[in-house]
Each structure stands twice: as structure tokens, then as C-alpha cells.
Amino acid sequence: MVMLGGMAVSADARADDMAEIRALHAEMRRLEAKVEQLESRHGMTHGSQHVLAGRTLRSGGHASSGGGTSGGSTMGQITAMPDLSRLTIGGPTLSDDAQAQAAAENTMTESIVPAQPKLDLDSSSPLAITQTGVDSLPPIFRIGGVSVRLGGFIDFSNIYRSKNLTSGPATSWGSFPYANSPNAHTGEYRPSAQLTRLSVLLQGSPTKDETLSGYIETDFGGAAGTANSYQTNSYTPRIRQAYMTYSNTKWGFHVLAGQAWSLTTGYTQGLLSRHEQLPPVVDNNQIPGIVFTRVPQIRFIKDFGRKWWLGLSLEAPQVAYAANGGSHAMLTGASDDTIASSGTTLLYSNAGSGMLNPNAKYSMDVAPDIVLKGALDTKPAHYEIYGLARWFKAMAQAPNGPIRERVSFAGGVGGDVTVHVIPRYLQFTGNVLAGEGIGRYGPGMLPDATFKANGTPAPIPEIIGSMGLIGHPTPNLLVYLYGGVESAGRRTYNANGYQYGYGVNDLALSSCNVEQISGGSCDAQTHTLADLTVGGWWHVLQGGYGAVMSGVQYTYLRKLAYKGGDGASPTTGGNTIYVTFRYLPFQ
Numbered sequence: 001m002v003m004l005g006g007m008a009v010s011a012d013a014r015a016d017d018m019a020e021i022r023a024l025h026a027e028m029r030r031l032e033a034k035v036e037q038l039e040s041r042h043g044m045t046h047g048s049q050h051v052l053a054g055r056t057l058r059s060g061g062h063a064s065s066g067g068g069t070s071g072g073s074t075m076g077q078i079t080a081m082p083d084l085s086r087l088t089i090g091g092p093t094l095s096d097d098a099q100a101q102a103a104a105e106n107t108m109t110e111s112i113v114p115a116q117p118k119l120d121l122d123s124s125s126p127l128a129i130t131q132t133g134v135d136s137l138p139p140i141f142r143i144g145g146v147s148v149r150l151g152g153f154i155d156f157s158n159i160y161r162s163k164n165l166t167s168g169p170a171t172s173w174g175s176f177p178y179a180n181s182p183n184a185h186t187g188e189y190r191p192s193a194q195l196t197r198l199s200v201l202l203q204g205s206p207t208k209d210e211t212l213s214g215y216i217e218t219d220f221g222g223a224a225g226t227a228n229s230y231q232t233n234s235y236t237p238r239i240r241q242a243y244m245t246y247s248n249t250k251w252g253f254h255v256l257a258g259q260a261w262s263l264t265t266g267y268t269q270g271l272l273s274r275h276e277q278l279p280p281v282v283d284n285n286q287i288p289g290i291v292f293t294r295v296p297q298i299r300f301i302k303d304f305g306r307k308w309w310l311g312l313s314l315e316a317p318q319v320a321y322a323a324n325g326g327s328h329a330m331l332t333g334a335s336d337d338t339i340a341s342s343g344t345t346l347l348y349s350n351a352g353s354g355m356l357n358p359n360a361k362y363s364m365d366v367a368p369d370i371v372l373k374g375a376l377d378t379k380p381a382h383y384e385i386y387g388l389a390r391w392f393k394a395m396a397q398a399p400n401g402p403i404r405e406r407v408s409f410a411g412g413v414g415g416d417v418t419v420h421v422i423p424r425y426l427q428f429t430g431n432v433l434a435g436e437g438i439g440r441y442g443p444g445m446l447p448d449a450t451f452k453a454n455g456t457p458a459p460i461p462e463i464i465g466s467m468g469l470i471g472h473p474t475p476n477l478l479v480y481l482y483g484g485v486e487s488a489g490r491r492t493y494n495a496n497g498y499q500y501g502y503g504v505n506d507l508a509l510s511s512c513n514v515e516q517i518s519g520g521s522c523d524a525q526t527h528t529l530a531d532l533t534v535g536g537w538w539h540v541l542q543g544g545y546g547a548v549m550s551g552v553q554y555t556y557l558r559k560l561a562y563k564g565g566d567g568a569s570p571t572t573g574g575n576t577i578y579v580t581f582r583y584l585p586f587q
Contacts, residue, residue, distance in 0.1 A: 213247070257298045341453050366393045416430070491503060507525075534553075
């Protein structure tokens with residue numbers, strides 16, 4: 001024990017205190033050198049005084065207590081503002097060399113007040129619009145050896161639809177009503193701030209070749225049971241993305257674990273997270289023809305010279321079943337759990353519990369969805385090709401028979417391409433996914449599967465695809481044009497003189513085109529969703545105060561159903577318009 005200020009202090013505590021004192025002295029020396037550098041840059045008198053935390057710093061000298069002015073002019077005094085990029089909160093005490101290395105890795109700018117980088121709209125999928133652009137932003141501060149970056153924007157969107165979907169800023173593209181619904185004869189206007197988005201990126205480097213990251217992204221797209229737009233519009237935060245990553249540049253090896261965009265989503269380059277090729281639209285449900293999900297997953301990526309890429313992802317599964325059939329429904333019973341043609345009883349989903357939504361149905365799953373993807377980066381273009389494997393399960397019991405587990409395999413193949421037609425001015429992007437049981441991966445949410453007579457899931461054939469042009473007439477203007485389609489094939493069987501399944505052609509559908517204020521029945525099964533989308537973004541303001549942007553989006557949708565037995569072929573369509581304003585404080 002030693003005495004320090006009249007108090008007994010252990011040798012270990014004293015050693016910790018001395019280490020912290022040395023670290024503080026090192027930080028003071030660094031700040032003093034920075035002040036001298038800034039004086040030299042701005043032509044200030046060498047040796048001028050600066051006040052920092054109650055001590056006087058003289059350029060080229062040491063800190064002195066009090067307000068003495070000996071040895072230098074008092075002209076040009078400034079109060080040094082803390083550079084939060086080098087602020088360390090908690091964590092282990094760092095040596096002088098470790099502090100210098102951490103500061104070099106986490107430098108924000110060469111000025112006292114950090115300046116935001118200029119917002120970049122040159123990409124075919126500008127991250128500041130489609131995500132939060134947090135990777136291009138400087139660190140705000142450090143926690144131990146971890147840098148902290150903040151991203152996001154405040155969004156105010158005005159939404160008009162020519163048909164009433166009673167939908168927020170995420171359009172349910174497959175729900176545009178037919179003429180029999182009164183909602184098909186009135187539009188809706190819906191302003192919303194729910195797309196306001198916040199993100200945090202945490203990064204640390206165990207070695208010069210390794211990086212650990214954690215990323216959290218949230219918006220206010222959640223709607224609790226009490227949420228409404230009558231008075232307080234109290235919509236809730238929700239997880240968009242929350243994942244950790246490990247990257248080793250020496251080995252070209254990368255791992256992601258958590259909730260992120262599916263590996264089936266296209267990329268602008270490579271296969272690493274936060275480089276997804278997303279259309280720069282406002283709508284939170286993208287546009288029909290874009291392939292995506294955001295799901296919990298574990299992903300392994302290997303790059304070969306940052307040119308060739310190979311990725312494997314195991315992703316959380318869910319299945320959407322189509323079981324309706326109008327006047328001769330496939331499933332009957334109080335819980336829609338009995339196959340009408342055979343009397344087989346089914347169990348294929350359950351209500352959520354234990355932190356899942358009790359008002360939602362969750363499918364019974366065998367294994368994760370598996371995605372295997374390869375990619376190639378060249379100077380003029382980025383190419384991808386991948387395969388998707390899925391499994392569907394239901395429990396079936398024939399009359400007086402035992403319970404059987406029925407499992408079906410589904411999946412598809414897909415590809416993506418991004419071409420720099422005129423570098424920095426015009427890009428072309430396209431994607432396609434074709435197979436069976438892939439409806440979940442399209443914004444139109446066409447069903448994945450129906451059932452066979454014995455209760456086995458029957459995957460529905462489908463194709464999803466889109467093409468787009470993204471232009472940059474000026475550095476502050478982005479315009480885009482997209483076309484997309486989602487189309488489901490037939491999966492039916494005959495029994496008892498009727499067709500059952502999806503895509504049946506013996507339903508009575510003439511009432512779908514009859515206007516009825518009571519909303520008469522229409523049991524049409526969707527064949528195709530097609531859309532045309534045009535829009536743009538204007539970068540209004542940029543400075544140390546952040547950035548302001550304004551965007552517009554117009555989407556025309558056409559919905560076509562399978563033809564009925566009475567010759568009726570129901571169709572519908574609608575217009576969706578967004579006028580959006582965003583403040584990006586970190587850009």
C-alpha cells in the first residue's frame with residue numbers, strides 16, 4: 001500500500017492511475033500538435049494561446065495552469081472543440097502507441113469540427129437513399145477499441161393511390177381490388193413519417209486483416225394492436241436489419257449472422273452486406289419484380305481477389321399457402337383444415353407465441369432456405385447467378401388413418417446484372433428468379449404452394465423479374481425507370497367433378513366485375529402482376545448541417561386473374577404516387 005492524498009491506495013490501483021495519467025498526457029500532446037498544425041494552415045501567429053479544459057496551451061510549448069500569457073500573443077485565441085472521433089469511452093486503458101494507432105484508424109477529418117462527406121448519387125442504388133449510407137460516414141466517437149457511426153434520415157412521405165388499399169408506405173401490390181369492391185371506386189391519401197430510419201454501425205479491428213462489425217437498422221413500420229391514425233399515430237419501431245459480421249481480408253473470408261437482406265437480393269458489387277442492388281424507390285415494399293426478403297440467416301462468403309465471389313446462406317423459412325377455391329373451396333371446416341375432395345385433415349401452420357405475433361400464422365418448417373450464389377465483378381458490369389432450395393411441410397391424416405408428415409422440395413434459379421452503360425451517368429440493372437415455390441421472394445406475395453389431395457404441399461410454378469435504368473443528369477439529380485412482373489403458373493388436380501389447387505379455370509368469376517357497395521364475393525386467383533415505375537430524387541441542400549432531398553415515385557400496376565369457368569377474366573389496376581422529403585443529418 002502507498003499513501004496518495006492522505007488515502008491508502010493499492011499498488012495495482014496506483015499503476016492503473018498512472019497508466020491513465022500517461023494516456024491523458026499523450027492525448028494532450030496530440031491535441032497540442034493538432035492545434036499547431038491548424039494554426040500553420042490558417043496563418044495564425046505561432047505561439048498563440050489556446051484554452052483547453054482550463055489550461056493554456058502554447059503552440060510549440062507545454063500546457064500551463066491558469067490564465068498566464070507569458071511567452072506569446074493573446075491574439076487569435078480559440079476554444080478547442082473536442083474531436084469526438086478520438087473520444088474513448090470506457091474499455092481498457094490504451095498505451096500511447098495503441099492510442100495513436102486507434103486515432104489513425106478512426107480519423108474523421110482534418111478539421112476541429114468534422115465535416116460530412118458529400119452525398120453520392122452516382123450509384124445505381126445510392127445507399128443514402130436505399131439504406132442509410134452509414135459506411136461512407138465518419139465515426140462519431142469510440143467506445144474502447146470500437147468505432148461508432150450513426151446513419152439514417154427523417155422521412156415525410158405523401159402517398160396517393162387511385163384505389164383504396166388502406167395501406168401505409170408499404171404497398172400491398174397483390175391486394176388491388178376488383179370492381180366488385182367499393183374500394184376499387186375510391187382513392188386514398190395517406191401522409192406518413194413511418195419511413196424515418198435510424199442505423200448504427202459498430203466496428204473494431206482485432207488485427208490489421210480482421211474486422212468485426214455490428215449493424216442495427218430500424219424504422220417505424222411496426223403497427224401494434226393499439227396503433228391507429230386517429231389521434232396520435234403511434235406506430236412502433238421495428239427491426240429492419242440487425243446482424244454481426246466478421247471479415248478477414250487476408251483470407252478473403254466473410255461471415256454474417258443476424259437479420260439482413262437475403263442473399264437472393266442483387267448486389268451492386270461483391271456479395272457483402274450494405275451493397276445490395278435495391279431500386280431507389282420510396283415504397284417500403286419495393287416494386288413487383290424485385291427479388292428480396294429480410295430474414296435471420298447465417299452467411300459465408302469467399303472472395304477471390306475481390307473479383308470472383310462465392311456465397312452460401314442459410315435463411316429463415318416461411319411458406320404462404322393458397323387454399324381457397326370459391327364455390328368449391330379446397331379446404332373446408334371451421335379452421336380450413338380439411339381437404340374437401342378427400343376428407344384428409346391438415347395441420348400446416350400455427351399461431352405465434354413466445355415473442356411471435358399471436359395474430360399471425362407461422363408455417364411448419366423442415367429446414368432453412370438455402371441460397372448458393374456466385375458473382376463476378378468487372379469494370380463495366382457486375383454479374384450474379386444463384387440457386388435456391390426450399391422445403392415445405394404439412395401434417396396430414398386421411399379419414400380413419402394415421403398422421404403422416406408430408407414434405408415437398410421447392411426452389412429455383414436466378415441471376416442479377418448491373419451494367420455501367422455510361423459510367424457515372426447511366427446504369428442498367430436486371431434480375432430474374434424462376435422456379436417452384438418462390439412466391440415469398442417477390443413483393444407481390446403470390447403464394448408459394450397449394451395442396452395435393454393427400455395433403456402433400458404442391459409448390460406453385462412462378463417467375464419474378466425486373467429491369468431498370470438509373471440516370472444521373474447532374475450530380476444532384478437521379479432519375480429511374482423500372483418495369484417488373486410476377487407470374488404464377490397452375491398447380492391443380494381434378495376430383496368430384498371439380499378442379500382444386502391454384503390456377504383452376506372452373507370458378508364463377510363474373511361477379512368480380514359487378515359493382516356492389518356491399519362488396520360481393522370474388523374468388524379470382526391472381527395470375528400476373530405487372531408494373532411500370534418512374535421517379536427521381538433531387539439533392540436540394542448539402543453542408544455541415546447535413547443534406548435535404550426530395551423524391552417522387554409513380555407506379556402503375558396491372559393485376560390479371562385466371563379465367564373462370566363462366567368465361568370471366570377479372571383484371572384490375574391502379575396508380576400509386578409518392579412525394580417525399582428527407583433530412584439526412586449525418587450526410
